[in-house]
Amino acid sequence: MADNRRTLLELRQVSYARQGRMLVEGVDLRITAGEILTLIGPNGAGKTTLLKLALGLLPPTAGRIDRLPGLSIGYMPQRLHIDPSFPLSVKRFLHLAGHCHPRQLATTMAETGIEPLAGRAIQNLSGGELQRVLLARALLRNPDLLVLDEPAQGVDVHGQTELYQLLADLRQRRGCAILMVSHDLHLVMAATDRVVCLNHHVCCTGSPESVSRNADFLTLFGPAAQHNLAFFSHDTDHHEEHSHG
Numbered sequence: 001m002a003d004n005r006r007t008l009l010e011l012r013q014v015s016y017a018r019q020g021r022m023l024v025e026g027v028d029l030r031i032t033a034g035e036i037l038t039l040i041g042p043n044g045a046g047k048t049t050l051l052k053l054a055l056g057l058l059p060p061t062a063g064r065i066d067r068l069p070g071l072s073i074g075y076m077p078q079r080l081h082i083d084p085s086f087p088l089s090v091k092r093f094l095h096l097a098g099h100c101h102p103r104q105l106a107t108t109m110a111e112t113g114i115e116p117l118a119g120r121a122i123q124n125l126s127g128g129e130l131q132r133v134l135l136a137r138a139l140l141r142n143p144d145l146l147v148l149d150e151p152a153q154g155v156d157v158h159g160q161t162e163l164y165q166l167l168a169d170l171r172q173r174r175g176c177a178i179l180m181v182s183h184d185l186h187l188v189m190a191a192t193d194r195v196v197c198l199n200h201h202v203c204c205t206g207s208p209e210s211v212s213r214n215a216d217f218l219t220l221f222g223p224a225a226q227h228n229l230a231f232f233s234h235d236t237d238h239h240e241e242h243s244h245g
């Protein structure tokens with residue numbers, strides 16, 4: 001991607017209300033080409049709702065959302081309903097979802113390390129295996145922006161580290177931006193350029209270091225945040241080398 005500072009997506013004062021409840025309130029958010037931006041926040045804070053607004057799956061109640069014309073987005077949802085009575089191999093699932101060239105399918109499966117799963121029934125995959133298949137599906141769109149809703153859910157601790165490393169590699173190799181929701185605070189802090197802490201409204205935003213020191217962040221996450229800081233300090237130098245600021 002030639003211009004790494006190009007704005008891909010911008011939300012201005014975006015709100016979303018449902019049944020009289022304000023789920024997202026006055027959010028400003030800008031995603032530029034090639035950056036990794038992570039949304040954190042407690043359960044029910046509106047993170048998934050905000051992703052759906054950004055994707056255009058929900059219409060905002062107020063505010064405006066601008067997407068770069070022709071922007072290609074790959075979305076990995078938090079949940080996927082698969083009919084257990086309709087056996088479907090991983091390869092067929094990806095083929096149906098991707099409408100892509102067999103060579104592109106093979107490359108993407110290699111990139112995400114799921115070749116050994118090709119013939120397995122999608123219904124029988126473990127949580128971590130399924131997450132990689134869903135990531136591959138999102139990549140088949142050749143996205144400028146990958147949107148991932150809790151990509152590491154159901155993945156064990158070792159697998160989580162690998163998954164975040166894979167995301168960093170994908171960004172490096174493909175130059176795509178990544179917007180993701182995560183609860184794995186300490187892992188995310190090392191694997192992201194910018195953090196947005198959401199509790200319906202944006203509580204704080206900035207580099208991982210600045211957010212992890214922010215009073216609102218510490219209030220929201222309490223002891224978990226302190227724990228996180230201990231982990232994060234190990235990774236700070238490493239992260240700084242790759243930071244986009």
Ligand SMILES: Nc1ncnc2c1ncn2[C@@H]1O[C@H](COP(=O)(O)OP(=O)(O)OP(=O)(O)O)[C@@H](O)[C@H]1O
Nearest residue numbers: 018019023041042043044045046047048049050181
């Ligand atoms: N279709 C809907 N109708 C009514 N309320 C909804 C709907 N979808 C979500 N909500 C509510 O909106 C709030 C925010 O939900 P959302 O899924 O965006 O939160 P989240 O931050 O992603 O949570 P989690 O971390 O638990 O996944 C929750 O209280 C949820 O119950």
